[in-house]
Amino acid sequence: MQDNLTPMMRQYREAKDSIPPDAVLLFRMGDFYEEFFEDAEVVSSTLELTLTKRQGVPMCGFPHHALDTYLPRLVAAGVKVAVAEQMEDPKFAQGIVKRQVTRVITPGTIMDNALLNPSCNNFLVSLAAAKEKRALACLDISTGEFRVTEISDGHKLCTELNRLGARECVISHRLAAELRETDGFPETRNKILWTELDNDDFDFSRAEEFLKEHFKVATLDGFGCRNLPLAVSAAGAVLRYATENLRQDAKHILKLEVYSVDHSLELDSISQRNLELVETMFGGGKSGSLLGVLDHTVTPMGGRRLRNWVLRPLCEHDAIVARLDAVEQLKLDPLTLAELRETIGVVRDLERIVGRLNIGSANPRDFQTLAVSLGVLPGVKTLLEVFDAPLLEQLNNRLELFPELSEKISQAIADEPPALLSDGGVIRPGYSQQLDELRAAATDGKGWLSQIQQREQERTGIKSLKVKFNSVFGYYIEVSKANLASVPEDYIRKQTLVNAERFITPELKELESKILGSEEKARALEYQLFQELREFALGFTGGIQNAANALADVDALLSLAECARLHHYNRPGIFEDDRLIIKGGRHPVLDAAMTGSEKFVPNDCLLDGDRNRMMLITGPNMAGKSTYIRQTALLVVMAQMGSFIPADSAEVGLVDRIFTRVGAADDLARGQSTFMVEMVETANILNHVTPKSLVILDEIGRGTSTFDGLSIAWAVAEFLHDDPGCRCRTQFATHYHELTELAQTRRGVNNYNVAVKEYGDQIIFLRQIIPGATDRSYGIHVAKLAGIPTPVIERANVILELLEKAADAPRDAIASLPRNTVKARRKKGREDESDDMIQLRLL
Numbered sequence: 001m002q003d004n005l006t007p008m009m010r011q012y013r014e015a016k017d018s019i020p021p022d023a024v025l026l027f028r029m030g031d032f033y034e035e036f037f038e039d040a041e042v043v044s045s046t047l048e049l050t051l052t053k054r055q056g057v058p059m060c061g062f063p064h065h066a067l068d069t070y071l072p073r074l075v076a077a078g079v080k081v082a083v084a085e086q087m088e089d090p091k092f093a094q095g096i097v098k099r100q101v102t103r104v105i106t107p108g109t110i111m112d113n114a115l116l117n118p119s120c121n122n123f124l125v126s127l128a129a130a131k132e133k134r135a136l137a138c139l140d141i142s143t144g145e146f147r148v149t150e151i152s153d154g155h156k157l158c159t160e161l162n163r164l165g166a167r168e169c170v171i172s173h174r175l176a177a178e179l180r181e182t183d184g185f186p187e188t189r190n191k192i193l194w195t196e197l198d199n200d201d202f203d204f205s206r207a208e209e210f211l212k213e214h215f216k217v218a219t220l221d222g223f224g225c226r227n228l229p230l231a232v233s234a235a236g237a238v239l240r241y242a243t244e245n246l247r248q249d250a251k252h253i254l255k256l257e258v259y260s261v262d263h264s265l266e267l268d269s270i271s272q273r274n275l276e277l278v279e280t281m282f283g284g285g286k287s288g289s290l291l292g293v294l295d296h297t298v299t300p301m302g303g304r305r306l307r308n309w310v311l312r313p314l315c316e317h318d319a320i321v322a323r324l325d326a327v328e329q330l331k332l333d334p335l336t337l338a339e340l341r342e343t344i345g346v347v348r349d350l351e352r353i354v355g356r357l358n359i360g361s362a363n364p365r366d367f368q369t370l371a372v373s374l375g376v377l378p379g380v381k382t383l384l385e386v387f388d389a390p391l392l393e394q395l396n397n398r399l400e401l402f403p404e405l406s407e408k409i410s411q412a413i414a415d416e417p418p419a420l421l422s423d424g425g426v427i428r429p430g431y432s433q434q435l436d437e438l439r440a441a442a443t444d445g446k447g448w449l450s451q452i453q454q455r456e457q458e459r460t461g462i463k464s465l466k467v468k469f470n471s472v473f474g475y476y477i478e479v480s481k482a483n484l485a486s487v488p489e490d491y492i493r494k495q496t497l498v499n500a501e502r503f504i505t506p507e508l509k510e511l512e513s514k515i516l517g518s519e520e521k522a523r524a525l526e527y528q529l530f531q532e533l534r535e536f537a538l539g540f541t542g543g544i545q546n547a548a549n550a551l552a553d554v555d556a557l558l559s560l561a562e563c564a565r566l567h568h569y570n571r572p573g574i575f576e577d578d579r580l581i582i583k584g585g586r587h588p589v590l591d592a593a594m595t596g597s598e599k600f601v602p603n604d605c606l607l608d609g610d611r612n613r614m615m616l617i618t619g620p621n622m623a624g625k626s627t628y629i630r631q632t633a634l635l636v637v638m639a640q641m642g643s644f645i646p647a648d649s650a651e652v653g654l655v656d657r658i659f660t661r662v663g664a665a666d667d668l669a670r671g672q673s674t675f676m677v678e679m680v681e682t683a684n685i686l687n688h689v690t691p692k693s694l695v696i697l698d699e700i701g702r703g704t705s706t707f708d709g710l711s712i713a714w715a716v717a718e719f720l721h722d723d724p725g726c727r728c729r730t731q732f733a734t735h736y737h738e739l740t741e742l743a744q745t746r747r748g749v750n751n752y753n754v755a756v757k758e759y760g761d762q763i764i765f766l767r768q769i770i771p772g773a774t775d776r777s778y779g780i781h782v783a784k785l786a787g788i789p790t791p792v793i794e795r796a797n798v799i800l801e802l803l804e805k806a807a808d809a810p811r812d813a814i815a816s817l818p819r820n821t822v823k824a825r826r827k828k829g830r831e832d833e834s835d836d837m838i839q840l841r842l843l
């Protein structure tokens, strides 16, 4: 079969065999990238290109210069793409042109700037598993970040996968089968491309050897990998996969860091979404999220770092205080703060430029931006010297300077270099004498020839003397027969014609060798000089990565200080106990958005251990309950990431996890009902909460019958308050007014409500959280505000009155019930419910 193929098709087949089976191959043929067979169908339908057929073979293609447009579209559509380039100039090829797959682009191994989001990391992760243990390695090949951790708690693993926002995950066939069986990682499954690899790729010895070879070390102990065999398996597998896709060693991956997820406040994917930490709930992007308010970073690295801080607040007192000290000093010196932000704003994406330099895909402009970025570092250092906060001093010490490299680049690269090296004009005039001569030969060649012609005419007195060119002799001087007597002795005769003779001179020949091919030679020399410069720059990879890392931290701290300054935030106190006392707290997003006449109403929070462990918040619809409890969680996130917060004062006892049960986002895709989702989320909280956690509950049990819902809500509240494994800080917003009676039997439960004023049949929301319970929801008022027709509103009022009368009985009964009689309570609830139904039907 293979033998019947044309040589070109055989070459195509070989290339296809060398790439993953699910990747499409863009095969360079002259000025086009061509696709064949199923690949042609995928590409034509994704890019809406014409699908043709030649000898029954489906084909599709596009011009080579359209690659930059089409490649991002294919990758964005989730297609894995392999590119096979022509490895020699077809003009000089003997036989069929050599072609080779130069890269395979999958969502996790993107290097092209056009395909990357500057404000997010692009993580490729891998999972390795053995018994109950899991290891997760994450690699951002574009920035050079490479980390690994071992996690035994499946919940934490899901959280971490979500937090990383991984684009692609590599796992062994074996683990994939296991996950499918156990329905592992449900919430992350759809967002990630799962790539299955051979089980052997995760073999410990193979992975260890690969990593040792990559890092050129004899042991991985230096990276902290001792006794972490699973971590080594995951890390080896992911790096090997990435380098295989890149078709080269990723030299800028200089270290592997071992980290622990326990060093940060855990925010599971549900809380990440509910609290709208980095994007709004319904795919609305960053604007409107907490990050949207906090992000005043001026570099892409800083933007990514701050995003990371929001998703990974700290759990350690000293580390938080160190950040707060830095933010405080920066905030107190607004002039230096502004100057630092302006100076750092010049720095471009150093991490990714260094990545491209190492992979060989950096373009001339990357060098220019590298030089400009490195050029501002001395200024940044001087400005930072003003401060003595230990963290700022530490970061300043990590900011190495690179005068040699900046200078070399400034000398070598032209002021406005083209984007492509092949366009020429990249190297600055004066950098290489040889290059200057070649360029001059190419551009000035014609001028020199006419100068020689004029000079020789004057020297010999032969007016008709001409400098000419042909492909046999190159450049020559032609003198007519009549003037031969005046030809000087240094002319060397080459040819005699009927009416003229042709001569050459040593000077003319020297010039000829300079002019001919000078353009091509100039380009080759430019390429060589560029490569030399690249080699030189590669020597600074580690140093630049360190500096970029420190700059990212500085930029993130500047951003927090700027935000604190703009929105009048204050420094929170951080404590090791379980207090959470906030005075005059504001919701960061709403507070920043309400800049008009209507101002956000500040509220307090009092959770300080035994007597104040649970705040039960009742109050009308639309009063601000959800806003208030989310605000509490957001303020804790901000405080623990080292930010000042929108509050008059705050004392935050360290929180280990924040759990939220807010709203009811249906999960129709996974076939779960609203109530089921609510219960799964609640179960997750009850199973994982610890005494150091903060739990935010916005109504529980709304999705089922009133008494089932109330019973569940009641039992959950009791469990959170009483169970020795929980006893956590809780804010519980509810419309089940019966629950307020818990405050009478539970020492740590306190009632609060949201104040409203009534004017006739109108209500005014005061947005103030005040102590005490309420027994009114004003739901019908809100329904009226929403435009429900008057007859329906009137009828609802009548029904409400009846129901309230009927409900008095069960409420009294429930309040007096002991904890373990939920079943009986439920039964009673159903009986009451049916009484209500009978009355309704009678009305």
Ligand SMILES: Nc1ncnc2c1ncn2[C@@H]1O[C@H](COP(=O)(O)OP(=O)(O)OP(=O)(O)O)[C@@H](O)[C@H]1O
Pocket (backbone or CB within 6 Å): 590, 599, 600, 601, 602, 603, 619, 620, 621, 622, 623, 624, 625, 626, 627, 628, 767, 768
């Ligand atoms: N403290 C505040 N200051 C000013 N406006 C506020 C405040 N709190 C809430 N709001 C405004 O009130 C609106 C309704 O708030 P929220 O959704 O929190 O009410 P709710 O009591 O949870 O309502 P429901 O019980 O119907 O879910 C918010 O969208 C916000 O615009």
